[in-house]
Amino acid sequence: MTSEPAAAATNPSSRKEKAHAKKQAGFTTRVLHLRVKDKHGAFLLNQAREVNFVWNFCQDHALQVLRREHVFCSAYDLHPYIKGAGAGEEGLSLHSQTLQAVTEEYVTRRKQFKKAKLNWRVSNPKSPKYSLGWIPFKASAISRNKRNGGQVRYCGKDISLWDSYGLSRCELGSGNFSQDSRGRWYLNVTVTTMEWPKSLDPEKVSAEAIGIDLGLKDLLCTSEGIKVEAQQFYRDMEPKLAVAQRAKNKQRVKSIHAKIANRRKDALHKLSTALVSKHQAIFVGDVNASSLAKTNMAKSVLDAGWSTFRTMLQYKCDSAGVWFREVNESFTTQDCSCCGARCGPKGQAELNVRHWTCKVCDTRHDRDTNAATNIKVRGQAWLEAEFEKGYSTAAEVNPVETAVNKDSQHKISKKSVAAGVGHGPLDVGIPLLPAQAAAVG
Secondary structure: OOOOOOOOOOOHHHHHHHHHHHHHOOEEEEEEEEEEOHHHHHHHHHHHHHHHHHHHHHHHHHHHHHHHHOOOOOHHHHHHHHOOHHHOOOOOOOOHHHHHHHHHHHHHHHHHHOOOOOOOOEOOOOOOOEOOOEEEEOHHHEEEOOOOOOEEEEOOEEEEEEOOOOHHHOOEEEEEEEEOOOOOEEEEEEEEEEOOOOOOOHHHHHHOEEEEEEOOOEEEEEOOOOEEEOOOHHHHHHHHHHHHHHOOOHHHHHHHHHHHHHHHHHHHHHHHHHHHHHOOEEEEEOOOHHHHOOOOOHHHHHHHOHHHHHHHHHHHHHHHOOEEEEEOOOOOOOEOOOOOOEOOOOOHHHOOOOEEEOOOOOOEEEHHHHHHHHHHHHHHHHHHHHHHHOHHHHHHHOOOOOOOOOOOOOOOOHHHHOOOOOOOOOOOOOOOOHHHHHHHO
């Protein structure tokens, strides 16, 4: 047995070296999220029950060892006790790599939450503590179906997918099958893709740079003076949600919540894609959404989806070769974007002041446009410093945190580069909503 801080079977430093080598070669790892066809629901549900059984067995064994020997079990310690369980002797149909993935995930989460005991996984769907289905796997447990591009082979079965990425051209890594609250199954899998090189022409990047100030009434305001009105996805569906909740119709409640989330995600995807396709550099204010979500503005803040929007911008910029940076937005509202004097509206008392005049240079400002312009100026200052250091240094200063598949032994092929994910500069592709199309231009 090993103590809790002991190193895992795999070396973290080697994983970081592999990730750094891939990034230096122009590759990155992305996670694809694909819907599994409903006909496989029964098979995956049975697999999820067995995963719950293995998880609970690992926790029970680890707790007994902890009480008896006062040490924590590592994933390496747990592996011998589940060896052979996937071969049918114990009635489990799980892949051997899934068994190992469950033990490693259990140990990882125990360390992450600093708890000796985690929640038990419940397989009874009528229980209020029911655990949604989850089936992890390593890279060697899943493969592409070469005859049918819309299928993957897992545990001896062909799993059909709604494939919108061209998965047959990707080299698959580790991942999992997951279930949502409505019983639908999804495949989450890592793939290696190529990053489009960023432009190193300072004049071109500066000319096509944009600053973005996020807000509640207007979802965003750009340094060009363009404003995109925030859509109230939750508030629009709130009356229907209240009716379903009073009727205690749980399925209807789940369906409405899913529709709200899907509408929000769809709008943010279209807006972020349009912005990335039109600019060479995007700078966004680092407004703290989690803190504002604890105030009386929580409903509006969560409905806006600021964090989701910034995440979309970041990975789309990385794939399309566009510079991206979250900029410190302190005092961007108060500072004059023309002369730099700090004489703008301050605090909550002057929150209703949407236009103001600089006392030094007499310039009339729109509050949000001025903040977006200051964000752009700060972003360009950071970008100029990175150009002076060189692009290679810039990649090391602000790396993009990506998942690394430690189990995949395959070489990066031309197929994975040509896959339908992470391909070149983004096209708008999907039509924008009317209000957003008019705003973005």
